[in-house]
Amino acid sequence: MRLSARPSSGVVLVACLLLLWEVSARLDWMHTPNWPPLTDVLVALAHDTLTGELPLLVGGTLWRMAAGLAAGGAAGVVVGMLFATLPMTARLFGPMVELVRPIPIPAVIPPLVLFLGLDNTMKVTVVALTVFFPVLTNTMQGVAAVEADTLAMGRTFGIGPLRRALRITLPAVLPYILAGFRVSLALALVVAVVAEMIAGEQGIGHYLVMMQFAGRAPEIYATVLVLAVLGYGLNRAFLVMEHRTIHWWFAMGRQADG
């Protein structure tokens, strides 16, 4: 990472687009009051942040997202390891997983409401379902990529199957699992907000729909800004965590390149 006082060209582009937003709204290029100037949006954002409304809602959304991410991710890793190590389970459950995987999650939210209600249970489940599949696929891919020599060496040293799975396979698969989590992270935020938009009186998604119904354009765009920043921040934080957890893997990659 290069440290410099000069902003990178990417930052300049974002700033230019924000400026274009302000100018286009002030001059009413779109001929609609539903395209408010950025400054109005920031005022709305500051107001609802200071009243404590937005931070509370964002916190709730993040909590549900994190719970779903943890539950779905853990299930994905366990099932993925199981599928890869016991081919019988893959044969048994594989077709079902492949059938359920392509279903767009928002399409199953209304029926899920019948079983799980409108509150945290339903929303966390929806996020968990979304996270489960990318993590599962990546885990299986990772297990398939574990070098046969390493496993053979483990066997030679008389290490049992369970210890081989936990001490040899799992660390080797970790980079794949984390890549699965990173893909899921963005999806989890999207799905958590969509679920909140559809049902129940919770979180930033419900706030967004309420404001649409109330015809409050600045608040709508303030929410969009919050979500953009949230998504960006989560991804950056994850990258940092990933580098710390599997620094050895990145080091290996550099060695191979060099």
Added chain:
Amino acid sequence: MTQITRRAALTLAALPLAAPPLLGQNLTKLRVSVIPVLDVAPLHAAIREGYFAAEGIEIDTSTTTGGATGLPGLIAGQFQVTFSNTVSILLGVREGLDFRFVSGASRGAMTPPDIFAVMAKKGSGIRSGKDLEGKRIASNTRNNIVWLRGMAWVEKTGGDWHRVTTVEVPFPQMADALAGGRIDAAILSEPFVAGALATHGDTLERIGWPISETAPGGTNAQYVAMKDELNAHGEVFDRFGRALHRGVDWVNARLTDPVLLELIAGFSRVPIERLRQVALPAYPKGVTPGELDDLLVSMKHFGMTGTYPATSSLIFRTAAV
């Protein structure tokens, strides 16, 4: 989506789904599904004025705006009471779902201004249903009260409703879609009518009042509960009805009072200056077989055919006022 939901709902209705415990506490908790519209002002008034608390009831409102979760949630026992438009309720009844009316909520006014309006772009030459033949009209959903009143208006003003294409557009996006020429007309409900005129008044105009021109004072929306719940805990719903109707009295006594608009602005978040331009519905306490029968005639005429039970059997005692 509605179709899937309804089918799933039907399947589930056959199962002995456990309803959450209603009784047994000092304060009975009722979860009510609402939409953030003017029609539910009496409910919010009754909550704020403590009428429910006085009846030993704690109301937990769940506001749903987009999805059709209100009625399926009622079947699943997520809610004990759901606010919904009459057409959607009766369509559920037709499918065998045991919805019962526990209170009236809103009706159209006898004379303009209505709570609904048909709007078109100024200078487009569209003035009637006849002009809309072969064109596109927006409704928030097909086969609900808004759509039904809109189609009735098309027919009343000389158009063949079969030849008018309905496009589903959410209320908040209607004014922009109309101004942008993506649709030729739209059926809006308040406060979106006032919103569209405030923001697009130079390009859009109102060309019709779909309720007062086709069915003056026509029914619009009610509160419903499940028949089994009413049989098991009728006394709780008596208390609910009493408190809600005190809320109706509170609202009806303040129809021209700014405190009513402040109440509505509080729960709907609509800016109060916009609410000053809004037409309010009539707030009835009861539901009559007559108004339901009138609506059924219209529903059957506009393609929602089928067998409906006698409407008098659908009205719980709290709504028979």
